[in-house]
Amino acid sequence: xxxxxxxxxxxxxxxxxxxxxxxxxxxxxxxxxxxxxxxxxxxxxxxxxxxxxxxxxxxxxxxxxxxxxxxxxxxxxxxxxxxxxxxxxxxxxxxxxxxxxxxxxxxxx
Amino acid sequence: xxxxxxxxxxxxxxxxxxxxxxxxxxxxxxxxxxxxxxxxxxxxxxxxxxxxxxxxxxxxxxxxxxxxxxxxxxxxxxxxxxxxxxxxxxxxxxxxxxxxxxxxxxxxxxxxxxxxxxxxx
Numbered sequence: 001x002x003x004x005x006x007x008x009x010x011x012x013x014x015x016x017x018x019x020x021x022x023x024x025x026x027x028x029x030x031x032x033x034x035x036x037x038x039x040x041x042x043x044x045x046x047x048x049x050x051x052x053x054x055x056x057x058x059x060x061x062x063x064x065x066x067x068x069x070x071x072x073x074x075x076x077x078x079x080x081x082x083x084x085x086x087x088x089x090x091x092x093x094x095x096x097x098x099x100x101x102x103x104x105x106x107x108x109x
Numbered sequence: 110x111x112x113x114x115x116x117x118x119x120x121x122x123x124x125x126x127x128x129x130x131x132x133x134x135x136x137x138x139x140x141x142x143x144x145x146x147x148x149x150x151x152x153x154x155x156x157x158x159x160x161x162x163x164x165x166x167x168x169x170x171x172x173x174x175x176x177x178x179x180x181x182x183x184x185x186x187x188x189x190x191x192x193x194x195x196x197x198x199x200x201x202x203x204x205x206x207x208x209x210x211x212x213x214x215x216x217x218x219x220x221x222x223x224x225x226x227x228x229x230x
Contacts, residue, residue, distance in 0.1 A: 098144065
């Protein structure tokens with residue numbers, strides 16, 4: 001199973017919105033509405049930000065939103081803040097396994 | 110407090126073995142599926158293995174199939190990963206993660222701090 005494809009880096013100024021794409025196949029992203037997104041700061045464990053494509057766990061800011069179209073899922077961060085600077089990974093459940101994305105480094109300019 | 114704490118990492122020679130443990134607390138461990146996820150130095154996250162709540166369903170990534178064995182002891186609230194025939198490319202931080210059920214469905218909603226495995230001669 002190949003990793004899902006994400007852009008290596010995305011940047012934005014404080015207050016702006018950015019979107020990270022996550023492209024898979026009809027065997028993973030396209031078949032299951034079970035894409036999750038994780039935020040990881042350097043040296044820290046990943047944190048769940050979005051599950052089931054668009055749902056936010058309790059405690060996650062509503063500035064984070066998720067969507068899906070076909071084989072591509074997306075994470076949008078609105079009102080970008082300095083603390084949003086981190087690595088972001090998408091992940092799709094694919095039947096009996098999970099596939100992570102290649103990861104995107106978000107830089108706040 | 111809901112918590113996962115990994116242990117058992119270390120330095121091992123190629124071809125060697127290591128057993129990782131993950132101690133769960135603050136939730137009903139026996140109700141949740143669990144995953145192992147690893148991250149090689151400077152690289153992205155890689156799913157390694159999953160085990161269902163009652164150990165009925167077990168899955169592995171192709172990269173570790175036949176070499177790693179996941180298991181759990183619900184009486185001890187513990188998850189394990191037995192790693193045999195270790196290779197340099199298995200060098201990584203290994204995380205255990207809880208798989209959400211009613212909430213955070215199929216998302217990994219609780220993570221441990223990770224334990225480092227280094228395979229080198």
